[in-house]
Amino acid sequence: MARKPGSRSDITGPRIRAAARRLFARHGFAAVSMRQIAAEVGVQAGALYLYTPDKETMLVDLLKDHMDELIVAWDAAAPGGGPLERLQAFVRFHIAFNLDHADAVFLSYMELRNLGPENFAVIEGLRRDYENRLEAILTAGQGTGLFAVPDTKLATMAIIAMLNGVNTWYREGGRLSRAAVGDIYWDMVRKAVAA
Amino acid sequence: MARKPGSRSDITGPRIRAAARRLFARHGFAAVSMRQIAAEVGVQAGALYLYTPDKETMLVDLLKDHMDELIVAWDAAAPGGGPLERLQAFVRFHIAFNLDHADAVFLSYMELRNLGPENFAVIEGLRRDYENRLEAILTAGQGTGLFAVPDTKLATMAIIAMLNGVNTWYREGGRLSRAAVGDIYWDMVRKAVAA
DNA sequence: GTCTATAATGAGATAGAC
DNA sequence: GTCTATCTCATTATAGAC
Numbered sequence: 001m002a003r004k005p006g007s008r009s010d011i012t013g014p015r016i017r018a019a020a021r022r023l024f025a026r027h028g029f030a031a032v033s034m035r036q037i038a039a040e041v042g043v044q045a046g047a048l049y050l051y052t053p054d055k056e057t058m059l060v061d062l063l064k065d066h067m068d069e070l071i072v073a074w075d076a077a078a079p080g081g082g083p084l085e086r087l088q089a090f091v092r093f094h095i096a097f098n099l100d101h102a103d104a105v106f107l108s109y110m111e112l113r114n115l116g117p118e119n120f121a122v123i124e125g126l127r128r129d130y131e132n133r134l135e136a137i138l139t140a141g142q143g144t145g146l147f148a149v150p151d152t153k154l155a156t157m158a159i160i161a162m163l164n165g166v167n168t169w170y171r172e173g174g175r176l177s178r179a180a181v182g183d184i185y186w187d188m189v190r191k192a193v194a195a
Numbered sequence: 196m197a198r199k200p201g202s203r204s205d206i207t208g209p210r211i212r213a214a215a216r217r218l219f220a221r222h223g224f225a226a227v228s229m230r231q232i233a234a235e236v237g238v239q240a241g242a243l244y245l246y247t248p249d250k251e252t253m254l255v256d257l258l259k260d261h262m263d264e265l266i267v268a269w270d271a272a273a274p275g276g277g278p279l280e281r282l283q284a285f286v287r288f289h290i291a292f293n294l295d296h297a298d299a300v301f302l303s304y305m306e307l308r309n310l311g312p313e314n315f316a317v318i319e320g321l322r323r324d325y326e327n328r329l330e331a332i333l334t335a336g337q338g339t340g341l342f343a344v345p346d347t348k349l350a351t352m353a354i355i356a357m358l359n360g361v362n363t364w365y366r367e368g369g370r371l372s373r374a375a376v377g378d379i380y381w382d383m384v385r386k387a388v389a390a
Numbered sequence: 391g392t393c394t395a396t397a398a399t400g401a402g403a404t405a406g407a408c
Numbered sequence: 409g410t411c412t413a414t415c416t417c418a419t420t421a422t423a424g425a426c
Contacts, residue, residue, distance in 0.1 A: 012391080012392095026308065027225075027308060027309075028223055028224070028225050028226075028306075028308065028309070029223070029226075030222075030223050030224075030225035030226035031223075031224075031225035031309070033418075033419060033420085034419080034420065034421085035418085035419080035420095043391090043392065043393095044392065044393060044394080045419095045420085045421090046392080046393075046394085046395095046421080046422075046423095047391070047392055047393080049420095049421070049422080050391065050392085054420080054421080055420075055421095110305055111223075113221065113222060113223065114222075114223070114226070149383070150378070150379045150382050150383075151371075151379050154371075154376070154379050154380070155383065157360055157361075157363075157364055158357045158360060158380065158383055159357075160360070161356050161357050161359065161360025161363070162353045162354075162356050162357040162360070164356065164360075165352055165353060165355070165356025165357070165359075166352075168352075168356070169352055176346075176349075181349070183345070184345045184346050184349050185349070185353065187345050188344070188345075188350065188353055188387045188388075189387070191386050191387050191388075191389060192383045192384070192386050192387035193383075193386075194386060207409080207410095228400075228401060228402085229401080229402065229403085230400085230401080230402095238409085238410065238411090239410065239411060239412080240402085240403085241403080241404075241405095241410075241411075241412085241413095242409070242410050242411080244402095244403070244404080245409065245410080249402080249403080250402070250403095
């Protein structure tokens with residue numbers, strides 16, 4: 001026997017990526033074998049090497065795609081207006097995007113240590129690009145006297161960490177809707193940076 | 196040859212735990228082999244099984260000890276006084292303790308997925324015990340009208356996540372001292388929960 | 391594009407010597 | 409309490425058939 005009837009690389013490729021993302025996030029990069037990924041997709045382990053040169057490249061591609069998508073999505077969603085409106089939009093966007101991409105977000109924070117130095121630098125650079133967009137909002141508000149943050153760099157890190165935390169406890173269908181969570185976090189962020 | 200001259204279990208035990216904690220935090224539980232841990236300590240892999248029945252037990256013992264130590268340390272450090280004083284103390288304590296136990300903190304958030312359900316429940320229970328101490332402070336302040344948090348549960352999670360974030364960027368000898376970081380985060384937390 | 395088969399390596403854990 | 413040696417099994421990755 002040879003190739004499976006009906007196999008198509010433009011279908012198998014995305015399915016491999018989705019399975020790898022899910023399994024890496026659930027069990028950790030090192031704990032997941034190529035065999036597990038292949039089994040999840042319904043192919044043999046050797047077939048994965050038609051789509052990636054090795055396991056680490058699979059991971060770094062997932063992370064890079066995720067960070068690219070994040071930045072593109074924010075740049076498309078970011079409103080004009082004053083710092084307060086832009087900050088509110090950022091808070092709501094970040095929570096919503098993270099919940100929609102929980103596995104990728106988790107990976108992008110937890111599995112950086114499995115990357116070689118050059119791949120690590122690429123992902124970290126993309127993350128900084130994204131964080132700089134938030135810091136720019138804080139700096140703008142600081143300039144007009146609207147915000148009073150003791151340190152825009154730390155405030156950026158604090159806000160991102162706080163918002164990322166939502167992913168650790170939020171469950172769909174739980175006590176609070178996504179919109180309600182957005183309201184509550186926006187209230188806390190707004191007050192934290194207020195003059 | 197047999198046992199090494201001068202070997203002592205009360206020295207080797209702690210060294211094994213320290214090596215495992217460091218290596219698990221750096222590379223991830225699944226990525227670290229028993230041979231690596233043994234090499235770090237200077238014993239053979241087989242010797243590790245004198246101290247632990249298996250690898251997962253090594254991990255869960257590290258996590259349990261860490262959470263116990265955290266709760267004991269806070270209960271010893273927690274001041275009396277009003278909610279504002281207690282909240283300030285909590286912020287500064289949490290940042291300092293986390294920086295002093297960075298590897299264990301990282302493990303306690305990242306490697307829970309490598310635990311069986313019963314071990315997982317134990318660690319999660321301890322974490323909730325700790326978080327409840329913060330929530331009690333917020334509830335007390337809420338009751339006297341000193342704080343105005345829209346949801347004490349979410350505020351608890353938000354504050355912890357924000358403070359935990361310090362560990363991801365803080366470097367000893369960097370731009371800011373620990374005390375300065377404590378000041379800045381306290382400023383943001385104070386405003387975020389203020390009435 | 392997927393298969394089977396296999397190479398090369400390393401894993402967790404155990405047995406028994408000293 | 410640590411050693412060497414070993415069992416058993418899984419791993420990543422490749423080769424070549426179809």
